[in-house]
Amino acid sequence: MRTVAEHASALAALVGPTPVVATPLNEALGLVLGRDLIAPVDLPPFDNSAMDGYVGRAADLPADGTFPLTLPVSHDIPAGRSDGRPLAAGTLARIMTGAPLPPGGEVIVPVERTDGGVDRVRIDGAPAPGVHVRRRGEDLTAGTVALAAGTVMGPTQIGLAAALGLATVDVRRPLRVTVLSTGSELMPPGSALEPGQIYESNSPMLAAALRAVGAQVRIEHFVADDVPALLAALEQAATGADLLLTSGGVSAGAYEVVKDALTGPGGADGAPAVDFVKVAMQPGMPQGAGRFAGVPLVTLPGNPVSSYVSFEVFLRPLVRAAMGHPDVMRPVLRVPLADAISSPAGKRQFRRGHLDTEAGTVSAWGGPGSHLLSWLAGADSMIVVDEDATSLQPGDEVEVWLLD
Known part of the structure; x- marks a missing residue:
């Protein structure tokens, strides 16, 4: 029997x-940079005002502080103005936040320190030259690393x-996963259920879990317990996939279709054997x-809680690692x-948990049964019990994984 670490x-x-692929910026949320992002321009790209107010020459404003003045x-400089009109001596220009400093402009006087005049303005005080000025390249200079790979x-x-x-x-391209149940x-x-039928929950659940960590997911239609049908579905699913993921058909019963189809030297239909x-x-x-048609294949158990716990233990870290997440x-x-x-002795147990933030404790949420999906849906954590622990008492510390 493999340990959890060995199987991982x-x-x-x-x-x-x-x-690593070039990806439109509006599609990059949650993805990981595959290369250093180098600033192509200075940020800010030009000297600009950090305040709404007036811009003047230092020589035209009294250094001894004899205000008002x-x-x-002379003119207005709104954000976006690009004509570069020089500032005439003995005048001020109205300037808006983000607007470029005109040639000759050195002092930004906030509008709060004036009477707000349009043709003429009274200045009640002025800061030193350079105050309220955002200098070119103050944030980043062209050629430097803006964001590191990873x-x-x-x-x-x-x-x-x-x-910029x-x-x-x-960024690292999302992992492309095809899910089959x-x-x-x-x-x-x-749909309507006939006697002996159940609604399929694993594919929607696993697909949602994969999408939540940034993977691109395709769901294949349900595959009946028929070896040729499964092999045909896998052939179709393998096209364009980085990973094939199945659930069900891997236990010790008489109708374990995944196991039947993929067991043996060389596997069925020429595919490599799955372990x-x-x-x-x-x-x-x-x-x-193992692999099918050269594509990595992971098979999970069919009981929904077993399937989801297996995703958390093995697939979630695998997908995030493949996509470069730290x-x-x-x-x-x-x-x-x-x-x-x-x-149970010799097994690492993963129990659904519920945290009591006020008491600072965690409780098992529902029983250990692998069919109790409603309890899984209500859990906010997973309790991990080591292989050598068979009985834990109140107050014993346990490892807890925080779920979404």
């Missing part, structure tokens, strides 16, 4: 980093790239990994238990 390593070896207003593109990083005039950025009993939500293993964990013991794991805390829990 086996999966990590299957999927390498995604390529009234001077003529930076996650959030709203402020996108804002900076836009301010960049329409695209070089197997089982003749599965029906799409919204089906037992992992020392609860839930999620039956797992599989932090691949969920936030982890050490929290005392509120109630006693038990765990």
Whole structure:
């Protein structure tokens, strides 16, 4: 039986980093820079005013502070003006925030220190030259690193790239994943159920979990418990995919279609064999990994809680690592238990949890059963119980993963 760490390593070896591609800036949110982003221009690109007010020459404003002083207003300089009209001696120009300083302009007088005149203005005081001036390149100079490779593109990083005039950025491409669920009993939500049928939940759940970490996801239609049908579906699914993900059909029953189709030297239909293993964990013991038509393939168990826990333990960090994220794991805390829990010997148990922020404790949320999906939906955390722990008491500290 594999340990959790051994299986995680086996999966990590299957999927390498995604390529770095030029991506439109409005599609880069949440993606990771694959190369240093070098500033192509100075930021700001020119000296400009940080205040609404008036701009004048230092020589025309008394250095000894003998105010008030009234001077003529020669012209207005709104933001965006680019004619570069010089400032005439003995005059002021009205200037707006972000507008370029005119040739000769040195002192910005905030409008609050004037009477706000249009043709002539009374100055009640003036700061020293350079105050309230945003100098060219004060934020960044052209040719310097604006954002380092490995930076996650959030709203402020996108804002900076836009301010530098960049329409695209070089980021790691999202991992392209095709999700398949197997089982003749599965029906799409919204359809009528016949006796013995259930609604398919794994594909929507896994696809949503993958999209939440930035992957591009395609869902294949449900695959019946039929080996030729599964192989045909996998052939179609492999086109353009970086990863194939199945759920169901990997346990020890008589109708385990994924296992039946992909077991054996060379695999079925010429595909490389998939390694089906037992992992020392609860839930999620039956797992599989390998390649189909050269594409990495991961097989998850079919019970919905087992499938989702397996995603959190193995797939979420794998996808984030492939896309270059610096932090691949969920936030982890050490929290005392509120109630006693038990765990099977030799297996790492992953229990749904609920944090009590006031008491600073965590409680198991529902039982350990791998079919209890409603309890999973209500959990805000996952409690991790080590393989060597079989009984934990209130107050014992446990590892807790914070879920969304």
